[in-house]
Amino acid sequence: MKGKNLLISLLAIAAVLLASAPSHSSAAKSKEPSAFEKLRTEEIGKWKEFQRQINKEDLNARDADSRIRDYAGKMIGYFEEFRDSAQGAPFKFEANQEIIAIAIELLNDTKKVDAAIASEKDTERVLRLKLHAASLYGEIGVPDEAGKLIEQVLAATKQEYPQLRKQAESLRVTIAPTGLQFPEFPEGTKDLDGKEIKLSDYKGKVVMVDFWASWCGPCISEMPNVVSAYKKYHSKGFEIIGVSADKSKDDMLAAMKKFGMTWRQYFDGLGWENKAFRRYGITSIPSMHLIGPDGKIVASRLRGNRLGQQLEKLLGGKKEDTSKESRKAGKKQ
Numbered sequence: 001m002k003g004k005n006l007l008i009s010l011l012a013i014a015a016v017l018l019a020s021a022p023s024h025s026s027a028a029k030s031k032e033p034s035a036f037e038k039l040r041t042e043e044i045g046k047w048k049e050f051q052r053q054i055n056k057e058d059l060n061a062r063d064a065d066s067r068i069r070d071y072a073g074k075m076i077g078y079f080e081e082f083r084d085s086a087q088g089a090p091f092k093f094e095a096n097q098e099i100i101a102i103a104i105e106l107l108n109d110t111k112k113v114d115a116a117i118a119s120e121k122d123t124e125r126v127l128r129l130k131l132h133a134a135s136l137y138g139e140i141g142v143p144d145e146a147g148k149l150i151e152q153v154l155a156a157t158k159q160e161y162p163q164l165r166k167q168a169e170s171l172r173v174t175i176a177p178t179g180l181q182f183p184e185f186p187e188g189t190k191d192l193d194g195k196e197i198k199l200s201d202y203k204g205k206v207v208m209v210d211f212w213a214s215w216c217g218p219c220i221s222e223m224p225n226v227v228s229a230y231k232k233y234h235s236k237g238f239e240i241i242g243v244s245a246d247k248s249k250d251d252m253l254a255a256m257k258k259f260g261m262t263w264r265q266y267f268d269g270l271g272w273e274n275k276a277f278r279r280y281g282i283t284s285i286p287s288m289h290l291i292g293p294d295g296k297i298v299a300s301r302l303r304g305n306r307l308g309q310q311l312e313k314l315l316g317g318k319k320e321d322t323s324k325e326s327r328k329a330g331k332k333q
Contacts, residue, residue: 034091035082035087035088035090035091036082036088036091036094036095039078039079039082039088040098043075043078043079046075047071047075050071054067068106069106069107072102072103072106072107073107075102076099076102076103076107076112079095079098079099079102080095080099082095083095083096083099083119092119092120093120093125093128093129096116096117096119096120096129097129097132099112099113099116100112100113100116100117100129100132100133100136101132101136103116104133104136104137104140104142105136105140108140108142110145113133116129117129117130117133123156124161124164127153127156127157127161127164128164130149130150130152130153131149131150131153131164131167131168131171133145133146133149134146134147134149134150134153134168134171134175135171135175135281135283137149137175138171138174138175138283139283139284143175146171146175147172147175150168150171150172150175153165153168154168154169154172167281169183170183170279170280170281171281173280173281173289173297174280174281174282174287174289174300178297178298178299178300179296179297180296180297181295181296181297182199182209182289182291182295182296182297183279183280184198184199184200185197185198185199185266185276185279186275186276186279189266189275189276190266191264191265191266192264192265192267197241197264197266199291199295200295202239202291203293203295204237204293205237205238205239205293206233206237206238206239206290206291206292206293206298206311206314206315207238207239207240207241207290207291208226208238208239208240208241208288208289208290208291208302208307209240209241209243209288209289209291210226210240210241210242210243210286210287210288211243211245211276211277211280211282211285211286211287211288212242212243212244212245212285212286213244213245213246213252213285214244214246214248214251214252214254214255215246215251216245216285216286218285218286218303219285219286220255220259222286222288222303222304223255223259223261224259225303225304225305225307225308226240226261226288226307227259227260227261228308229307229308229311230262230263232308232311233311233315236315236318237293237315237318238311238315239263239264240263240264241263241264241265241266242261242263242264242265242266243265243266243274243276243277243282244265244266244267244274245271245272245274245277245285246267246269246271247269247270247271248269249267249269252265252267286303287300287301288300288301288302288303288307290302290307290310290311292314298310298314
């Protein structure tokens with residue numbers, strides 16, 4: 001297999017990481033680009049040039065990966081050098097975010113991640129970097145490393161930093177969730193009909209919370225599977241609560257109509273800043289979480305036939321509830 005497709009994919013990931021990392025310094029908020037922003041822009045330019053050069057070559061996957069890893073290592077070195085300089089001192093946290101992102105997404109180098117975290121002396125910043133790394137580990141499917149960092153944050157926030165503790169608890173649910181209690185929706189979360197959404201109202205049922213968007217290709221690809229499962233198991237006690245990352249309500253409604261998504265939806269038009277996305281630490285979609293009758297998470301990452309398999313285990317042998325109360329409740333949902 002040729003390595004170009006892999007290369008393009010990884011380069012796109014890195015470019016997004018470099019372009020979107022948040023800045024926390026007051027200097028970075030001024031109109032004049034900060035020293036850190038100038039460095040980041042420069043590195044993005046160099047990275048794009050690297051892409052153009054390597055795309056001209058006909059490389060296999062192994063050679064492409066080797067070249068990528070070598071360049072990523074050099075880029076980490078640039079950010080480390082900047083971080084440790086007098087000019088970069090005010091932007092140490094931002095530089096460490098970049099180092100961690102590159103180390104995880106392109107190198108899977110835990111030593112580089114640990115070193116970046118250890119370079120911070122401020123306790124709150126250390127905890128924030130650990131959550132940043134945990135989130136990225138979760139995105140690339142390394143839950144063990146993510147779980148270790150999350151547990152470290154939880155252990156360090158028993159008495160202090162309640163907001164960081166809440167973030168860690170939510171992140172744990174999205175990354176290594178099986179067996180955990182799914183946290184309640186934020187107070188005041190309402191569906192499209194203006195009715196408050198409470199997981200406690202679904203006690204005794206199997207519920208899937210589906211984080212999605214109409215513009216998300218993988219989400220849309222999965223929707224026929226989700227709709228089919230809903231039609232097959234809804235009468236046996238299966239419910240879905242959708243949480244949309246759309247900014248356009250019309251786009252969301254169009255997708256719902258097209259695929260026959262008749263279940264409840266939460267939408268606030270804030271995209272990735274969606275209240276529920278922030279509450280549960282969702283950083284990529286589709287993100288699906290199946291919750292059992294006891295409120296605990298049964299499974300996540302339910303793509304392909306996994307959703308149907310899980311529902312068959314939970315509800316396959318259950319008779320349809322044809323009672324008047326059940327039909328009435330189904331209409332309300």
